[in-house]
Amino acid sequence: MSTALPSSALPSSALPSSALPADERIAELRTEIDACDAEIIRLVQRRLSVSSEIGQLRSAAGGTRLSLSREQQVLARFQDALGPEGATLGLMLLRHGRGRL
Template identity: 75%
Template sequence: MSTSTAAPVAGPTTPEDPAERIGALRDAIDACDAEIIELVRRRVAISHEIGALRAADGGTRLSLSREQQVLSRFRTALGPDGAALGMVLLRQGRGRL
């Protein structure tokens, strides 16, 4: 019976400078933030369109049951702070009550 052992994966020959790694990670956060900002802008535009359609159809400005669904989804995914984030997003889309 033949046994084969794989060679260990070689790491970098010199450790990465922590300041360089922090800089790279901060660049990654900045890229995430840019995506989040763009998604929030899209979400706000969609929410405004829904509000305009509801108003044009004689409906109320907001749907409390829908808002509860959104908050529940954020709370489930992200915990208590997730619900707070969800509320911020709802306010962005509909304004303060």
């Protein structure tokens, strides 16, 4: 005699994600996206802080405000990892950290 409950009697958290109704799975995935977005925002803020400190140190040492060769390395890394739109994302981050040229 089986004592297993029918899947409809189990809480949704006990069901495999593939067994959830689409709207519940979408809600779960959106929660995951929200968590990713929060982490991305935290990392961008950290990146801006580090970039600002580098700019201050370069200026204090009599250097230029930015390094074009370094920016090209950053853009290439983003493009290699994420494709053409990755370069756009990298450029947005660079602009946000140093402003438009």
